[in-house]
Amino acid sequence: MNYFWVLLCFVFFSPLYAQPDEYYEKWYDADNSKLPQNSIMSIVKDKYGFLWLSTQDGIVRFDGNNFLVHDIGIPSVENRTLMIDGCAEDDWLFTFYNSGGIPSLITNRGYSVITDPKSPVFKDLMLRGNGNLWKLNRWVPRDSAGIKLFYFISKNKSYYLDYNKLFYQDHEKRRYVGTFDDRLFYRYFLLGDQLFYLKDGSSVEKIDQNGQVKQYKTGLKVAKNFDYFINIPNKQLLLRNDDKIYLIGYYNNQITTDLIYNGKTIRNLDIFKMYYDESTKTLCVGTFSKGLLVIRKKFIYPHITPDKSIFHSLTNNGLGRVLTSEGDMFDINGYIKTVSSPGTDKYGIVPLDNPGEFLLKGEHALFLRFGPKTKMIRDFTNNSSIYCISNTFGSKVWLSLLYKDRNLLGYVLIKDRKVAKEVFFNTKIGIKGIAKINDEEVLLAANEGLFIFNEKKRKFNTLISGTSFRSINNNGDEFFWVQSYGKGLYLYKEGKVYKPRHQKKILSSVHSVIDDKRGFYWLSSNHGLFQVRKQDLINSYLNGNHNFYIHKYTRRDGLLTSEFNGGANNNGVFNNGYVIFPSMNGMVYIDTKKAFPLLPAEDFFIDRIAINEKEKTVSGILNLERNFGYLKIFVDFVNFGNQRNNYIDYKIDDHGWQPLPDNRIININALTKGKHDIQVRKLKNFSSRYNYKTLNIYVRPAFWETDAFKISMAILVLLTFYLIYTLRLKQAEREAIILNEKIDERTAELNETIDSLSKTREELYAQLSRKKKLVAAISHDIRSPMNFINISTGILLDSLDDSVYEKRVISSIKESSAQILDFIDSTIRYNKIFVYDNYKSRENIVLRDFMTQRTGLFLNAAEFKFIQIQNNINAEDTVVSNPDVLSIVIHNILDNAVKYTNNGFIYIYSIKDECRFHLVIEDTGIGMSEQELCKINDTESFNSQQLGMKIIRELLPLIDVTFNIESKKEQGTKITLSFTI
Structure with missing residues (x-):
C-alpha cells in the first residue's frame, strides 16, 4: 500500500515538461496557398525533382515554394484531371481530362494538353493510357472484363494487363507472362523493374517475366485502420497501419519494411495518395478534402528542464551526456536532473583528469564538483571578479580575473580535489577567453584584441589590436576559432591570424564552431544554426574563397529558437555523434549520423519566359522585337526546405552579379538591339563552386536601326548633299559674275582714289615743307630780336646802380624776354617733335637737376607772386625718357601752377612702388571744381584756356607716361606723372 501512495505522489507531483515533436508538418491548401483545389488525386515527383499534383481543378507543379497551376484552357471541358501515370525516370508522365477523353503530357518540366486526335502523341497516350480512370477507382469489381492496363517500367517497357492475362511489353513486342485469376488490378505495383502484387498488409507477391510467383x-500485423497507396510513376508502395506509415522496398531479392512516420496527425485523415522522398525523408500526403500535407522527420532535438529553457556553458559528461555549469544534466533523450551548485555562475565549467570531476567558476571563487557534491577550492574574496576559465580538458586550468584592481592571468593545478599550485601574471587587459595552444602558449581573447602568452618566457605577444573578442573554441586540431563582438569569426592557425574574408553577414555573430567528424562544421550564433563543409570554411580563410554554401536551419527543422548563447568558456560540444549547443530555448541536440539537411536542387532552368504576361518555353536563342514590352525570365529549381538557402545570382551582359529576387523572376523591360547574355549561377550544395547557365537573347533592330534603313538614309543624305552642291554651284557661278562686275567697278573707284591720294600726298609734302620753313623763320626772325633784347637789357643792367628804380624794370624786361625765348624754344621743340619724329629717342634723365633747370625759368614770376617752389626730389632719382617732350610737359605744368597760385607753395617730389615711378607736382593754388576736372578729362571739349593740358595729353603717350589730376576748389591741384620702371 505504501508503494502505491509513493507512485501516486510521483505521478501527480513530479514536474512535467513537453518533449518536442519528432516531425515537422506543414499543410498546403486552397485557402492559404496557391493550391487550386483541396482534393489531391495524384502526387508524382518528376525526373527534375518537381512535384506534380492532379486535382479536381487542374494540374499543379510544386517546387517547394510556388505552385504553378495549369488549366486545360478549353471552355467546354471541365478542369478536373485523373491520376498521373507514366514513368518519372524517363521524364514521361501523363494524365487525362474528360474522364479519359483528352490526354495531357508532362515532360521536360512542362505541361501540355494534347487536343489534336491525329497527332502521334494523342494516339499513343490514348492507346496506352485509357485505363487511367480504372486505376483511380478501387471499387471496381473483380470480374471487370475489358479492362486493359499498363504498369510502366519505362516509357518503352511495361507490364500489360488484359483483364486477367499478364504480358511483358518491350517497345512493340509483347510477350505472354501468365494468367492470374482472383487478383485486383489496382493492387499491382512496381518496385524498380519488378512487378508485385499486394495480397494483404502482411505479404506481397513478386511476379517475374516468366510468370513465376514468389x-x-x-x-x-495488419491493423483495423489499414490502407495502401501505390505510386506507379515513382514505383512506390506505402502502407498505412493505424498511425504508422511504412515504405515497402525491394533490395537484394528481399522485401524491406521501413517505418517512415509514426504520429497522430494522420489518424482521422481521408488520404487519397502518398509519395515519400527518400533523399529528404519527406512524406507528401494528398487528402480528399484538406489539401497537401508535407511531413518530415527531424534530427534536431531541443531539450528543456521543467523550470528552465535558457542554457550557457556546458561540457561532456559521459556517452551522449552533457553537464551545464548550473548543474543541469541532459542526454540524447532529454533532461535527466539538476545538481545544485551554490555560488557558481553559468559561464564556466571544464572537466578535470579524474572522471566525474569538474572545475566551475563563480564570481569570486573556484568550485570543484565531484558526483553530487560541490565545494569551494579557491576563494579570491569579494575584491575579485573571475572573468573566465579555459576550456581544455585537464587538471591545469587557466583563468583570468580582476584582483584588487589588477588584471591577472594564471593557472591553478588541481590535485586530490584541491588547489595544489597556482601561478599568476600581471596583465594590462581583461581576458574573456583562453585556449591552450601547446604546453607553453595560450591564446587569449580580450576586449582590446587577440594575444598569445608564452608561459616559459612570460611574454605577451599582440596578434590583433582594436577588435573586441569574447571567446575561443578548438576541436582538438590546429584550427582555433575566435569569436568577436559582431566583427565576424576569426581563425588562428600556427602563429597566424586570418580575418573573415567572406561577406556572409549571417556569420557575423558566431558563438561556437563544432566539428562533427563527418566533414562538416556546425555553427551556433545569434542568427541561427548553420552547417558548412569543413574544408570550405577553412579555405575561405586560407585561400580567400569568398563564396561557399552555408546551410541555415530554422524552426521547421526542429529548433525552438534561432538564438543561441555564447560568451562562456564552452559554447558547444561534440559527443557520441551529437553536436550539442546551448540556446535561448533549449539544449539543442543534433544527431549528425542521421542529419539529412533539406537541400535545394543544384540544377536550375531558365527556359521558361513570359513576354507581356504570355508564357512560353524557349530553346536556343530567344528572339525579341525591338519594342518587346516586358520580359520575365523564370528561374525554375526545386527547394522544399528553407528558401534562404538559395544562393543564386544573375547578371545581364557584363553588369555585376545581383541576387535573384525571392519570386525567382528576372524582370527586364528594356534591351538595346543586338545580342545579350542573361547569365545565372547557383552555388552548389556544400561547395564553393557554381553551376552556370546562359540564356542568349537577340533583340531585332527597329526599322530605323537596320542596315537597309541606314544605307537608304546614307544614299538620301548623299543625294541631298549633291542636290545642294549643284544648286550652290550654280548660285556661285551667278554670284561670281556679279562679283566680277563689282570688282571691276570698285577697281575703277580705287584707281580714282589712288590718284586723289597721290595729289593729297604731294600737298602734304608741300605743307610739311612750308611748316619747316615757318619753324626756321620763327627761329631766325623772332628769336634773334628777342635775343638781342635780352642781351641789351643785360648790358643796361650792368651800367645802372642797384638803387635805381629803372634797374628793376629793366631786370623784369630781361627775365620776360628770357621766358619768351624759352617759350619760343619749347614751341620749336614741340613742332620738331612731330615734324622730325625725334620723340622716339630715350636717355637717362637726372630728375632733380632736370626739375631745377625747369623751375629756374619761373623763379622771378614766383617771387613776384610770393610763391615758394620746393624741389624735394632725391638726387639719385632718374628716369628714362625723351628730355625734349618731358621738358615741354613740365614747362606747361609749372606754368599753370605759377599762373593759378598766389602767396603759396609748389611742391615737387617723387614716389616709387614695385613697377612704377611717380613724379608729383602739387600746388596750393585756386584748384578746380568737379565740372572743370570733367572738362579737362573730356578730350573733345578743350578750349583755349586748356591748351597746356591738351599739349600734355598729346605728348605723354609718346613717351609712355600716364598722368592723373586731383584737384579741389580753393585747395590746390596735384598732378602725378607715372613712369614705367
Whole structure:
C-alpha cells in the first residue's frame, strides 16, 4: 500500500515538461496557398525533382515554394484531371481530362494538353493510357472484363494487363507472362523493374517475366485502420497501419519494411495518395478534402528542464551526456536532473583528469564538483571578479580575473580535489577567453584584441589590436576559432591570424564552431544554426574563397529558437555523434549520423519566359522585337526546405552579379538591339563552386536601326548633299559674275582714289615743307630780336646802380624776354617733335637737376607772386625718357601752377612702388571744381584756356607716361606723372 501512495505522489507531483515533436508538418491548401483545389488525386515527383499534383481543378507543379497551376484552357471541358501515370525516370508522365477523353503530357518540366486526335502523341497516350480512370477507382469489381492496363517500367517497357492475362511489353513486342485469376488490378505495383502484387498488409507477391510467383512477408500485423497507396510513376508502395506509415522496398531479392512516420496527425485523415522522398525523408500526403500535407522527420532535438529553457556553458559528461555549469544534466533523450551548485555562475565549467570531476567558476571563487557534491577550492574574496576559465580538458586550468584592481592571468593545478599550485601574471587587459595552444602558449581573447602568452618566457605577444573578442573554441586540431563582438569569426592557425574574408553577414555573430567528424562544421550564433563543409570554411580563410554554401536551419527543422548563447568558456560540444549547443530555448541536440539537411536542387532552368504576361518555353536563342514590352525570365529549381538557402545570382551582359529576387523572376523591360547574355549561377550544395547557365537573347533592330534603313538614309543624305552642291554651284557661278562686275567697278573707284591720294600726298609734302620753313623763320626772325633784347637789357643792367628804380624794370624786361625765348624754344621743340619724329629717342634723365633747370625759368614770376617752389626730389632719382617732350610737359605744368597760385607753395617730389615711378607736382593754388576736372578729362571739349593740358595729353603717350589730376576748389591741384620702371 505504501508503494502505491509513493507512485501516486510521483505521478501527480513530479514536474512535467513537453518533449518536442519528432516531425515537422506543414499543410498546403486552397485557402492559404496557391493550391487550386483541396482534393489531391495524384502526387508524382518528376525526373527534375518537381512535384506534380492532379486535382479536381487542374494540374499543379510544386517546387517547394510556388505552385504553378495549369488549366486545360478549353471552355467546354471541365478542369478536373485523373491520376498521373507514366514513368518519372524517363521524364514521361501523363494524365487525362474528360474522364479519359483528352490526354495531357508532362515532360521536360512542362505541361501540355494534347487536343489534336491525329497527332502521334494523342494516339499513343490514348492507346496506352485509357485505363487511367480504372486505376483511380478501387471499387471496381473483380470480374471487370475489358479492362486493359499498363504498369510502366519505362516509357518503352511495361507490364500489360488484359483483364486477367499478364504480358511483358518491350517497345512493340509483347510477350505472354501468365494468367492470374482472383487478383485486383489496382493492387499491382512496381518496385524498380519488378512487378508485385499486394495480397494483404502482411505479404506481397513478386511476379517475374516468366510468370513465376514468389511470396514475401512484410512483417506487419495488419491493423483495423489499414490502407495502401501505390505510386506507379515513382514505383512506390506505402502502407498505412493505424498511425504508422511504412515504405515497402525491394533490395537484394528481399522485401524491406521501413517505418517512415509514426504520429497522430494522420489518424482521422481521408488520404487519397502518398509519395515519400527518400533523399529528404519527406512524406507528401494528398487528402480528399484538406489539401497537401508535407511531413518530415527531424534530427534536431531541443531539450528543456521543467523550470528552465535558457542554457550557457556546458561540457561532456559521459556517452551522449552533457553537464551545464548550473548543474543541469541532459542526454540524447532529454533532461535527466539538476545538481545544485551554490555560488557558481553559468559561464564556466571544464572537466578535470579524474572522471566525474569538474572545475566551475563563480564570481569570486573556484568550485570543484565531484558526483553530487560541490565545494569551494579557491576563494579570491569579494575584491575579485573571475572573468573566465579555459576550456581544455585537464587538471591545469587557466583563468583570468580582476584582483584588487589588477588584471591577472594564471593557472591553478588541481590535485586530490584541491588547489595544489597556482601561478599568476600581471596583465594590462581583461581576458574573456583562453585556449591552450601547446604546453607553453595560450591564446587569449580580450576586449582590446587577440594575444598569445608564452608561459616559459612570460611574454605577451599582440596578434590583433582594436577588435573586441569574447571567446575561443578548438576541436582538438590546429584550427582555433575566435569569436568577436559582431566583427565576424576569426581563425588562428600556427602563429597566424586570418580575418573573415567572406561577406556572409549571417556569420557575423558566431558563438561556437563544432566539428562533427563527418566533414562538416556546425555553427551556433545569434542568427541561427548553420552547417558548412569543413574544408570550405577553412579555405575561405586560407585561400580567400569568398563564396561557399552555408546551410541555415530554422524552426521547421526542429529548433525552438534561432538564438543561441555564447560568451562562456564552452559554447558547444561534440559527443557520441551529437553536436550539442546551448540556446535561448533549449539544449539543442543534433544527431549528425542521421542529419539529412533539406537541400535545394543544384540544377536550375531558365527556359521558361513570359513576354507581356504570355508564357512560353524557349530553346536556343530567344528572339525579341525591338519594342518587346516586358520580359520575365523564370528561374525554375526545386527547394522544399528553407528558401534562404538559395544562393543564386544573375547578371545581364557584363553588369555585376545581383541576387535573384525571392519570386525567382528576372524582370527586364528594356534591351538595346543586338545580342545579350542573361547569365545565372547557383552555388552548389556544400561547395564553393557554381553551376552556370546562359540564356542568349537577340533583340531585332527597329526599322530605323537596320542596315537597309541606314544605307537608304546614307544614299538620301548623299543625294541631298549633291542636290545642294549643284544648286550652290550654280548660285556661285551667278554670284561670281556679279562679283566680277563689282570688282571691276570698285577697281575703277580705287584707281580714282589712288590718284586723289597721290595729289593729297604731294600737298602734304608741300605743307610739311612750308611748316619747316615757318619753324626756321620763327627761329631766325623772332628769336634773334628777342635775343638781342635780352642781351641789351643785360648790358643796361650792368651800367645802372642797384638803387635805381629803372634797374628793376629793366631786370623784369630781361627775365620776360628770357621766358619768351624759352617759350619760343619749347614751341620749336614741340613742332620738331612731330615734324622730325625725334620723340622716339630715350636717355637717362637726372630728375632733380632736370626739375631745377625747369623751375629756374619761373623763379622771378614766383617771387613776384610770393610763391615758394620746393624741389624735394632725391638726387639719385632718374628716369628714362625723351628730355625734349618731358621738358615741354613740365614747362606747361609749372606754368599753370605759377599762373593759378598766389602767396603759396609748389611742391615737387617723387614716389616709387614695385613697377612704377611717380613724379608729383602739387600746388596750393585756386584748384578746380568737379565740372572743370570733367572738362579737362573730356578730350573733345578743350578750349583755349586748356591748351597746356591738351599739349600734355598729346605728348605723354609718346613717351609712355600716364598722368592723373586731383584737384579741389580753393585747395590746390596735384598732378602725378607715372613712369614705367
